[in-house]
Amino acid sequence: MSVLFALAAPICTTPTECAGQGVDTFLGTPERIWASVAALVSLAAVVTGWLSLRLARRLRDGGRMLTMAALAGGLIGAVNGAVNLAVADGGLGTGNGVFGSIVALALGLAGAGLAWLALARSRRAELKG
Numbered sequence: 354m355s356v357l358f359a360l361a362a363p364i365c366t367t368p369t370e371c372a373g374q375g376v377d378t379f380l381g382t383p384e385r386i387w388a389s390v391a392a393l394v395s396l397a398a399v400v401t402g403w404l405s406l407r408l409a410r411r412l413r414d415g416g417r418m419l420t421m422a423a424l425a426g427g428l429i430g431a432v433n434g435a436v437n438l439a440v441a442d443g444g445l446g447t448g449n450g451v452f453g454s455i456v457a458l459a460l461g462l463a464g465a466g467l468a469w470l471a472l473a474r475s476r477r478a479e480l481k482g
Contacts, residue, residue, distance in 0.1 A: 382450070388454045391437065391453065392430070392456045395430030395456070395460035396460050398461060401422055401464070402423035402463075402467030402468040404416075406468075416471065420471045424464075424465055427465030427468060430458075431458050431461025431462050432461070437449075441454065
């Protein structure tokens with residue numbers, strides 16, 4: 354199957370429509386889209402948290418804006434992943450975004466944890482200097 358064929362396929366709105374297409378699409382149901390966006394927000398929080406952790410001692414303000422963005426993104430992604438996981442009707446492969454929700458929850462917590470460490474590191478740097 355070519356990439357253009359996959360992109361040109363209509364996006365289904367229910368699991369039964371996805372099953373009727375004959376092609377297992379990744380972005381099929383609204384729940385999958387919700388879980389995918391939550392996972393991307395959580396991934397951005399992990400990257401931002403890692404950067405803020407690396408730059409916590411180097412920046413003048415300890416990178417507080419970067420750290421707060423990572424903390425907020427991680428919490429938003431984790432909460433959305435948890436809510437989507439809680440309202441899912443079935444398990445993996447049902448079109449409810451279960452796997453994306455699990456990824457969003459794990460990455461969101463990791464991003465928030467990295468931001469928390471960066472915030473603690475910047476506070477220690479302020480006390481020393």
